[in-house]
Amino acid sequence: DAKTTQPTSMDCAEGRAANLPCNHSTISGNEYVYWYRQIHSQGPQYIIHGLKNNETNEMASLIITEDRKSSTLILPHATLRDTAVYYCIVRENFGNEKLTFGTGTRLTIIP
Amino acid sequence: NAGVMQNPRHLVRRRGQEARLRCSPMKGHSHVYWYRQLPEEGLKFMVYLQKENIIDESGMPKERFSAEFPKEGPSILRIQQVVRGDSAAYFCASSPGQGVSEQYFGPGTRLTVT
Numbered sequence: 001d002a003k004t005t006q007p008t009s010m011d012c013a014e015g016r017a018a019n020l021p022c023n024h025s026t027i028s029g030n031e032y033v034y035w036y037r038q039i040h041s042q043g044p045q046y047i048i049h050g051l052k053n054n055e056t057n058e059m060a061s062l063i064i065t066e067d068r069k070s071s072t073l074i075l076p077h078a079t080l081r082d083t084a085v086y087y088c089i090v091r092e093n094f095g096n097e098k099l100t101f102g103t104g105t106r107l108t109i110i111p
Numbered sequence: 112n113a114g115v116m117q118n119p120r121h122l123v124r125r126r127g128q129e130a131r132l133r134c135s136p137m138k139g140h141s142h143v144y145w146y147r148q149l150p151e152e153g154l155k156f157m158v159y160l161q162k163e164n165i166i167d168e169s170g171m172p173k174e175r176f177s178a179e180f181p182k183e184g185p186s187i188l189r190i191q192q193v194v195r196g197d198s199a200a201y202f203c204a205s206s207p208g209q210g211v212s213e214q215y216f217g218p219g220t221r222l223t224v225t
Contacts, residue, residue: 041200046213099214
């Protein structure tokens, strides 16, 4: 799996959009970008994934650059419940291989 | 539609005892993964199983740890002769395994070895 680089921590004001960057400059053509989050000590929660097109679901939007070397997860209206560690992971989609978690970004939503 | 279920949620064992952690995947999911999170550390993959088969056990410690996913019943992660270093949160995840590859995680089992 390609490695990813994320900032260690970020703050965001409640109600504002939270933009979490991820660098994956060595990503290969058949690898997808996945985002998970872990709230406190709960089990990780799947957020979204994409290959090269931007994706949106009820939780977030994923913007992938044209060269696919970086991406941004956007939480449009952050709430206090969005405080968590966010993990950006790249992996192939055709199999069901393991997820390799890095250190992630600790996002704190400020009231 | 119930999510991934794990039990027990908390487990205390003395050094040398056995720990058995159970995972019931989401309905319709035939692929199970186990991950471990040591205190103040990240999540690490341990093992990937399909019904009655171990597909990838590259993250399993060589000794004392074993996993199974029988045809009927939950997946079991077994730790024999536990030591203090086994204290951690153990998470199970499942996926349908048919071209859909998101993994859905359970709430975890927190093992404390005294």
